Amino acid sequence: MSEPQRRDGDGMGGLRDRWITFEELRERAIALRREGLSRRQIRDRLKVHNNDILNRLLEGEPPPEWTKRPNAKDGLRAKAREMRMRGMTYDQIQLELGCSKSSISLWVRDLPKPPPRTREEASAIAKRGWEATLRRREIERQQTKLAAAREIGELTDRELFLVGVGLYWAEGSKSKPYRLQERATFINSDADMIRLYLAWLGLLKVEPERLRYRVTIHESADTAEAERYWADVVGVQVTDLERTSLKKHNPKTVRKNVGEEYHGCLTVCVRGSADLYRRIEGWWYGIVVGAKSTTSTRCPI
Numbered sequence: 001m002s003e004p005q006r007r008d009g010d011g012m013g014g015l016r017d018r019w020i021t022f023e024e025l026r027e028r029a030i031a032l033r034r035e036g037l038s039r040r041q042i043r044d045r046l047k048v049h050n051n052d053i054l055n056r057l058l059e060g061e062p063p064p065e066w067t068k069r070p071n072a073k074d075g076l077r078a079k080a081r082e083m084r085m086r087g088m089t090y091d092q093i094q095l096e097l098g099c100s101k102s103s104i105s106l107w108v109r110d111l112p113k114p115p116p117r118t119r120e121e122a123s124a125i126a127k128r129g130w131e132a133t134l135r136r137r138e139i140e141r142q143q144t145k146l147a148a149a150r151e152i153g154e155l156t157d158r159e160l161f162l163v164g165v166g167l168y169w170a171e172g173s174k175s176k177p178y179r180l181q182e183r184a185t186f187i188n189s190d191a192d193m194i195r196l197y198l199a200w201l202g203l204l205k206v207e208p209e210r211l212r213y214r215v216t217i218h219e220s221a222d223t224a225e226a227e228r229y230w231a232d233v234v235g236v237q238v239t240d241l242e243r244t245s246l247k248k249h250n251p252k253t254v255r256k257n258v259g260e261e262y263h264g265c266l267t268v269c270v271r272g273s274a275d276l277y278r279r280i281e282g283w284w285y286g287i288v289v290g291a292k293s294t295t296s297t298r299c300p301i
């Protein structure tokens with residue numbers, strides 16, 4: 001048997017062996033494969049330097065055992081080959097095993113290709129892949145939040161004090177030059193914000209008897225359920241709440257805050273709180289001045 005010779009521009013990837021056909025060349029490649037030669041050895045022996053042609057010549061012939069390097073992915077490799085033999089695509093194998101397509105290609109490229117998938121199959125695969133991506137992102141998102149929460153740890157009284165001042169100045173009512181209203185009033189739809197505000201008032205020794213609660217909600221919502229919800233949040237009876245304030249429903253408005261999770265807002269008022277309000281305003285200005293002096297050399301405000 002004569003050795004194939006190289007020839008530039010030959011349609012068989014540079015092969016020349018008089019009248020040799022693809023079938024004859026495939027017989028040689030398979031015979032060498034069964035003798036235990038690696039792809040590189042067969043490539044050099046037959047002078048086939050085109051990977052696509054070499055793949056076609058060796059299609060269906062498993063590599064010899066000595067070329068398989070033992071590693072942690074041997075089990076995945078065996079599964080990938082089994083799935084490929086069942087006609088599964090790279091996308092399907094990747095979705096099932098979580099491997100990269102490059103690894104799958106290395107493991108199964110000698111096996112027959114499955115028939116082209118239909119548009120419906122492609123759409124279903126893409127949908128499952130996107131759903132898997134969303135699940136992975138949600139896990140990462142929750143892990144990031146949990147790690148960040150652990151960074152905070154237990155708050156000192158001073159830390160809670162400063163957080164509370166900032167919280168009130170961001171969400172609480174404020175007196176204006178055109179409308180003097182020195183009264184500590186806080187309104188929010190977030191139950192955790194309400195709990196934090198109440199903890200801050202407790203730190204300031206504000207007596208619970210001075211607190212007044214009022215629910216504000218759209219008239220189309222479940223008012224009774226909202227009142228029970230907020231009463232439970234602040235630890236009082238429903239009868240202890242002031243009369244609920246109803247917002248008139250506008251049919252033209254497309255609202256997003258609807259459904260079972262919508263409970264309206266809770267207003268927390270502190271009776272006789274003019275002095276408290278003035279101190280809150282003073283504390284806030286003190287924080288601003290302190291921040292300016294702390295950051296003046298790094299990030300001027």
